[in-house]
Structures are given as C-alpha cells and as structure tokens.
Amino acid sequence: MTRLFCGIDVAKYEHVASIYDPSTGEIILDSLHFDNNDKGFKSLLSHLSKLNKSKEVVVGFESTGHYHQTLFNYLTTSKYKCYLINPYMTNKFRSISLRDAKNDNIDSRAIAHFLSFEYSNLVNEEFLSNELKELSLQRKFLMTDSSKMKIKLKSYLDRVFPELETSVDIHCKAIRAILKKYPTALDISNVRIDHLKKIAKEASKGKYSLPKIEIVKEAAKSSIGFYSKAIGLNIIQCIETLQIKEKQIDIIEKSIISHPLVIESPLHKVKGFNSIEIGYIMSAIISIDRFSSVKKLIAYAGLDPKIRQSGTWQAGTTKMSKRGSKLLRYALIWSAHNMTRFDGPMKRYYETKISQGKSHYNALGHCAAKLCRWIYWILNNPDKDFIAK
Numbered sequence: 001m002t003r004l005f006c007g008i009d010v011a012k013y014e015h016v017a018s019i020y021d022p023s024t025g026e027i028i029l030d031s032l033h034f035d036n037n038d039k040g041f042k043s044l045l046s047h048l049s050k051l052n053k054s055k056e057v058v059v060g061f062e063s064t065g066h067y068h069q070t071l072f073n074y075l076t077t078s079k080y081k082c083y084l085i086n087p088y089m090t091n092k093f094r095s096i097s098l099r100d101a102k103n104d105n106i107d108s109r110a111i112a113h114f115l116s117f118e119y120s121n122l123v124n125e126e127f128l129s130n131e132l133k134e135l136s137l138q139r140k141f142l143m144t145d146s147s148k149m150k151i152k153l154k155s156y157l158d159r160v161f162p163e164l165e166t167s168v169d170i171h172c173k174a175i176r177a178i179l180k181k182y183p184t185a186l187d188i189s190n191v192r193i194d195h196l197k198k199i200a201k202e203a204s205k206g207k208y209s210l211p212k213i214e215i216v217k218e219a220a221k222s223s224i225g226f227y228s229k230a231i232g233l234n235i236i237q238c239i240e241t242l243q244i245k246e247k248q249i250d251i252i253e254k255s256i257i258s259h260p261l262v263i264e265s266p267l268h269k270v271k272g273f274n275s276i277e278i279g280y281i282m283s284a285i286i287s288i289d290r291f292s293s294v295k296k297l298i299a300y301a302g303l304d305p306k307i308r309q310s311g312t313w314q315a316g317t318t319k320m321s322k323r324g325s326k327l328l329r330y331a332l333i334w335s336a337h338n339m340t341r342f343d344g345p346m347k348r349y350y351e352t353k354i355s356q357g358k359s360h361y362n363a364l365g366h367c368a369a370k371l372c373r374w375i376y377w378i379l380n381n382p383d384k385d386f387i388a389k
Contacts, residue, residue: 004028004051006059007111010068012036017044019051020112027109036067041074048080060115062087062107069130083115086324090114132259133283136327139252139276146245153238156231161185163219168212176239177203178216183235185223193217266382270374272339272346280331281375288379297376300324301332303369329368336367345388346370 002023009016013036019029029047034040048057059075060083061068072082090110150171157164161184168175177199182188188196196217200208256262256279267278284301291297298304302324322329339346346367353363378386 002055003116004055004057005112005115006048006057007108007113007115008059008061008068008071009107009111010061010071012067015040015044015071016108017047018108018112019047019057020109020116021055022116027112031108036070041071045075045078048075052080056081058083058115060085060111062090062111085111085114085118128259128261129283129286132256132261132279133327135252135256135259136280136283139249139256140280140327140330142245142249142252146242146249149238149242149245153235153242156183156235156238157225160225160228160231160235161188161220161223162225163223164216167215167219171242172204172208174200174204174208174213175216176243178213180236180239183232184227185220185225186227187232188217188220189223266378267375269378269386270388271344272342273335274338277331277335277338280327281335284325284328284331285375285379288376291376294373294376298369298372301328301368301372302326303329303332303365303372332368332371333364336371337364339371340364340367 002021004019004021006017006019006029015034015036017029017032017034018027020026021028028051032044032047034043048059051057058081061072062085068084075082090107153170154165157170163185164170164175170176170179178188178196181199182191182196193214197210197213200210200213253276257275259279261282262275262279265278265282267273267281268275285291285297288297291300295304302322336346336350340350341347349370350363350367353366354360358366374386374388
C-alpha cells in the first residue's frame with residue numbers, strides 16, 4: 001500500500017498538520033490548523049480517514065516535551081502509526097532550504113517531508129514503553145531533587161552544627177529524627193542524653209548504635225555553630241521534604257521493578273544490573289529493532305566521539321557527542337560505574353583505560369560504550385547465554 005506522511009507541528013493550544021504524498025511530490029493537505037481538544041482531534045481524524053481508505057497514513061511529531069502525548073494516544077487508539085522525531089534532525093532538514101523562514105505551517109510540511117525519508121528509523125511509540133519512560137524520568141527527577149535537598153541540608157548544618165557531619169551519618173533515620181526536634185547544636189546541647197537516645201531508638205527501631213548519640217551530644221556542647229531559629233526551621237522543613245521525596249522514590253521504584261518490560265527483560269543476564277537500571281535502559285531503547293548496528297545504538301546514547309575533520313586533518317581525540325537520549329546515556333554511565341566497583345570484566349576494562357592515561361570520566365565513557373555492546377548483543381539474542389568479556 002502506498003504511504004502518505006502526515007507531519008504535525010505540536011503546540012500547547014493549537015496544532016498544525018500537513019500531509020505529503022511522495023509518489024507525486026505534492027502536499028495534499030496543507031497546514032490544517034486544529035485545536036488541542038476533542039473537536040480539533042475529530043477534525044484531523046476526519047481528514048486522515050478519507051485518505052486512509054486507499055493509502056496508509058503515517059503520522060510524525062517532533063519530540064517537544066509532553067504536548068504530543070494526548071494526540072499520540074488518540075491517533076494510536078484509532079490505529080494510526082505514530083513516530084517521534086528529534087527536533088535537531090528536522091531543524092537540520094529544514095535548514096537545507098535557501099530561504100531563512102520558520103513558522104508552524106512550514107514546520108508541519110518539513111516534518112511530513114522528513115518523515116517520508118526517515119520514518120523507518122524513527123521511534124514507533126508503544127503504551128508500555130511510554131509508561132516505563134514516565135516512571136524512569138520521574139525517578140530521575142526525584143533523585144535529582146533529593147540530592148539538591150541533601151546539599152541544602154548540609155549547608156544549613158554547616159552554620160548551626162558544623163561538627164555533626166564529621167561525627168555521624170546525617171541522613172540516617174535516628175539523626176534525622178533528632179534534628180527534626182532539635183535542629184541546632186544549642187538545641188541538642190540543652191536536651192538530656194537519655195531523651196536523645198529514646199528518639200534515636202524509636203526512629204531506628206532499636207538498630208542505631210546509642211553510643212554515637214553520646215558523641216553527638218559532646219560535639220554539640222563544644223560546637224562552634226551559632227544559634228538561628230530561622231535556619232533551625234529550614235532544617236526541619238528540609239528533612240520533612242526529603243522524607244516525602246524518598247517515599248515518592250520508593251513508590252516509583254516499586255512500579256519500575258514490577259513493570260512487565262523490566263520483569264521480562266533479558267538484560268537480567270548481566271551480572272551487576274539492577275531492575276531500576278534495566279527500567280531506564282528499556283524505556284530509552286524501546287525496541288532494539290530500531291538499530292541496525294551497535295554503532296547506531298552507541299550514537300543514540302550520545303557516547304560516540306564528535307567528528308572533527310577537514311581535508312587531510314583529523315582530530316586525534318574528541319569528546320563524546322552527548323546527542324541522542326540523555327536518559328539512556330545516564331543509565332549506561334551509572335550502570336557501568338556500579339559494575340567497575342566489583343571484580344569482573346568491566347572493572348578490568350576500566351582499570352585498563354585508566355592505565356592508558358584516561359581520566360575517570362573518560363574511562364567511564366568507554367565502559368558505558370562497552371556496556372552498550374553487551375546490551376545490543378543480548379537484546380538481539382534473548383534466548384542465548386551471555387558471557388561477559
């Protein structure tokens with residue numbers, strides 16, 4: 001069946017669609033403006049349905065945040081194939097034109113034309129992959145937010161109780177419980193030691209070493225920190241926020257671990273992979289069939305080196321391109337780093353790169369690319385045994 005290509009320029013309130021017929025080289029539907037609501041969606045579907053009777057209509061969106069997802073789900077429910085396009089690629093494609101012009105009408109036509117050339121290499125989104133990606137991105141967001149909050153907590157304690165961080169782990173339940181009631185060194189120094197121990201014992205369910213509370217008490221008595229009611233209040237709220245974030249992370253992680261794409265993934269064959277890492281990777285790759293070679297998967301992760309060449313000159317060393325999926329690149333580097341901490345082929349590979357004069361992060365980049373090669377082989381050979389080398 002002959003294919004028609006529908007490019008949609010997505011916005012918050014109004015979308016623009018154009019349909020290109022590569023067999024004639026004509027735009028057969030030019031710049032249809034429709035609202036981001038039920039009436040607008042039905043208007044688009046009416047035009048698509050008329051054309052879809054004799055020819056298959058393939059739909060493409062630029063990946064511009066979340067605005068495409070409602071329309072995407074509407075069209076896929078109506079049995080249309082929908083593809084995501086990297087805006088960087090369409091911008092490059094659009095720049096081929098000699099005219100320096102850009103608007104919604106031109107964008108929808110450019111997407112339709114680009115789709116006709118590249119649709120077979122694009123992402124055909126599926127509901128399960130979307131769900132897993134949403135969970136993975138939310139966990140990453142919460143983890144980043146939590147890390148920032150921990151840094152903020154340290155900055156507060158540096159002023160009102162700087163000795164605490166060198167004495168104990170300030171993020172354990174026992175110490176947090178104490179700080180929620182007595183956030184400054186002066187507050188702690190004025191409280192009886194048996195009361196502090198009681199708080200720590202209840203918070204940790206009897207698991208925390210009580211002699212450490214005595215160390216905290218002595219450090220508070222001689223602390224150089226100053227008393228501040230305002231900073232004390234900030235510390236209390238900071239800890240409360242951290243506890244909420246950590247509870248949210250726990251809920252998200254349970255959903256990722258129990259997701260079908262994670263449970264059924266053959267990546268569990270790799271020693272050192274945990275389910276959260278697998279969730280990130282599977283949600284970013286979606287389908288290994290999208291990549292005809294491991295080099296393309298590495299490039300998609302942005303782990304390939306930048307090309308710097310002119311005439312007979314070519315740069316000897318270049319940085320990684322960092323284009324493609326940020327989520328996949330983050331997951332690969334995170335996973336590779338975890339694997340280098342334990343005996344095995346990845347640790348040996350990392351040590352080899354370090355011995356060659358590579359920096360820590362450069363060596364991790366090489367390890368992430370190696371991990372990418374493992375993943376490519378496993379996902380293409382899910383029924384075969386995997387031996388890491």
